[in-house]
Amino acid sequence: MRRTMVAGNWKMNGSLETNSELLRALVAAPRAACEVVVCAPFPYLAQARQLLDASAIALGAQDCSVHERGAYTGEVAVGMLAEFGCSHVIVGHSERRAWHGEADAVVAAKAQRALGAGMTPIVCVGETLQQRELGETEAVIGLQLDAVLHLLGARLPELVLAYEPVWAIGTGRTATPEQAQQVHAFIRARAHRHGADADAVRVLYGGSVKPDNAAELFAQPDIDGGLIGGASLNARDFLAIVDAA
Ligand code: 13P
Numbered sequence: 001m002r003r004t005m006v007a008g009n010w011k012m013n014g015s016l017e018t019n020s021e022l023l024r025a026l027v028a029a030p031r032a033a034c035e036v037v038v039c040a041p042f043p044y045l046a047q048a049r050q051l052l053d054a055s056a057i058a059l060g061a062q063d064c065s066v067h068e069r070g071a072y073t074g075e076v077a078v079g080m081l082a083e084f085g086c087s088h089v090i091v092g093h094s095e096r097r098a099w100h101g102e103a104d105a106v107v108a109a110k111a112q113r114a115l116g117a118g119m120t121p122i123v124c125v126g127e128t129l130q131q132r133e134l135g136e137t138e139a140v141i142g143l144q145l146d147a148v149l150h151l152l153g154a155r156l157p158e159l160v161l162a163y164e165p166v167w168a169i170g171t172g173r174t175a176t177p178e179q180a181q182q183v184h185a186f187i188r189a190r191a192h193r194h195g196a197d198a199d200a201v202r203v204l205y206g207g208s209v210k211p212d213n214a215a216e217l218f219a220q221p222d223i224d225g226g227l228i229g230g231a232s233l234n235a236r237d238f239l240a241i242v243d244a245a
Contacts, residue, residue, distance in 0.1 A: 002202050004034035004218065004245045005160060005225040007122060008232025009062060009090060009206070012041060018233075019044050023051040025235035031056050034225060034245040037088050037122075038232070042076055049085040060088030060122065063096055066109045078117035089114045090227075092124045092144070094166045104147035112151055115158060122160045122227065123148055124206070125187070129167035138186050145187060149194040156196035161187060161203045162227040168207025170229060177216045177223075180205045184222035211240035218245050 014022075019040065026038070039060035040048045048059055065075035081089060091114065092107030107123065114121035125144040127137045141163070149156065163183050165175050175183075184203045192198035205217050206227030217223055225245050231237040 002200065002224050005037065005202055005204060006032075006034055006238075006242045006245045007037035007039060007060065007088065007090075007160075007162075007204065007225070007227050008238055009039045009093070009227055009229050010041060010232060011062070011095070011229060013233055014041060014044055016044070016047060019047055020051060022233065022235050023048060026057060026239065027052065027055045029235075029239050029242075032242045032245075034242060036242055039088065039090055039122075045081070045084040045086060058087045059085050060090065061086050062090045062093065064089045064091065064110055064114060066106055066113060068113070078113045078119060082117045082119060086119060088120045088122055088160075090122045090124065090162075094124060094126050094164055094169060098166075104144050107144070108147040108151040111148055111159060115152070115155060120158065120160055122162055122204070124162045124164050124227070126164040126166050126169075126207075132165070132167065137183065141183065141187065142190055145190050146194075149191065149196065153194055153196055156191055156194075156198075157200035159201070161201060162206050163187060163203060164206035164227060170208070172208050174208040174210075174213050174217070175205070177220050180217055181220035181222055184220065188222055209241060211237050211244070214241045214244035 037058045037060045061081045064078045091110040096102045111121035125141050127140045188198045202224040204225045204227045205223050209226045
C-alpha cells in the first residue's frame with residue numbers, strides 16, 4: 001500500500017516573516033493522514049527546520065549538487081542538506097532542466113547522491129506543450145525515466161517520482177485527471193519493465209494543483225499525491241490540498 005504524499009515546492013518565494021506565518025499555520029493544523037513535505041529555498045532551511053521541529057511535517061530542499069564536496073561555487077551538497085534536517089530533495093524539476101540545462105543523466109546522478117545521504121529524492125519528469133502536441137509525451141518521459149531506472153533500478157521504491165507536465169506548471173491549466181492518470185500508468189508500467197517493484201513506487205502529480213481540483217486528481221488509481229507550487233505558499237490552500245489527499 002503506497003502512502004499518499006503532498007509536497008510543497010516554494011520555489012524562489014518566501015521571506016523570514018512570511019515563512020514563519022505559513023509554517024506556524026501548517027504546524028497548528030491537525031496531523032495529516034498523508035505524508036507532508038515542505039521544500040524551502042536553501043537559506044530558509046534552518047528557519048523551517050526550527051519551526052517544523054515538533055511536527056510530523058518533513059523538510060525538503062529544491063535541488064542538490066551532483067558532487068559530494070569541493071570546488072563547485074554556488075552548489076549545495078546533500079550532506080549539507082542532511083545536516084539541516086532535510087529528509088527530501090526535489091531533483092530534475094523542469095525549471096532546473098530548462099534554465100540550468102540539467103540533463104537526464106545529471107538528474108539521475110543527483111537522485112543517487114540523495115539516496116546515498118539517506119534522503120528521499122523527488123524526481124520530476126514531464127513534457128512541454130510542444131512535445132505533447134507532437135505526440136511525444138511518452139517518448140520524452142520514457143527517456144527521462146530510463147536514466148533514473150538504469151542507475152537506480154531496484155532502488156526505485158525508495159524514490160518518489162513526480163509527473164509535472166511543463167504546460168501545466170504555474171499556468172492554471174491542469175492536466176485532466178484522465179490525462180494525468182494515463183501518464184502515471186505509463187510511468188508505473190515503464191518502471192515495472194525495468195524490474196522495479198512498480199506497485200511500491202509513489203508517483204505524484206504536479207501542475208496547477210489547487211484545492212478545487214486536488215481530490216479528483218488524487219482519486220486516480222496511479223496518482224499518489226501532489227507536488228504543489230503556487231498553492232503551497234498559502235496555508236489555507238495547502239492544507240485543503242493535504243486534506244484532499
Ligand atoms: P504550480 O502548482 O504553481 O503549477 O507549480 C507546480 C510545480 O512546479 C511544483 O513543483
